[in-house]
Amino acid sequence: MDFLLNQNNLWILLIALVSGGMLLWPSLSRGRPGGRIALNDAVQQINREHGQFIDVRPAEQFKAGSIPQSRNVPMADLESHVGSLPKDKPLILVDSHGRDAQRALASLRKHGFDRVSSLDGGLDGWVQAGMPLKKS
Structure with missing residues (x-):
């Protein structure tokens, strides 16, 4: 003692x-579970578990360039689209730099989404890794 x-x-x-x-x-x-997810892990999660990329950038930025097969749900409209997002699949949130998606992640967690992550580096990290972009 x-x-x-x-x-x-x-x-x-x-x-x-x-x-x-x-x-x-x-x-x-x-x-x-959740938090930030590395690019390679995100692609594996999309392919193996039929996850979905959710782009939370404004529609104008989404049209200028986005991840193929991603869905645009702007941050401003996220609350009204919560009911249309699947809770049984992994969701990977994408923004420009990987910082703003954290707010969307917190919001979705409050609504009971357990399998949600934000792409580390955002769309900038995706482009720097040489991954393909879709332009509308």
């Missing part, structure tokens, strides 16, 4: 607990 009450030992114990938590954080967050 004297070990825990000593001021120096208390700091050592606190530092050990914090550093242990920091070491565990990446493996714990990786196991969570």
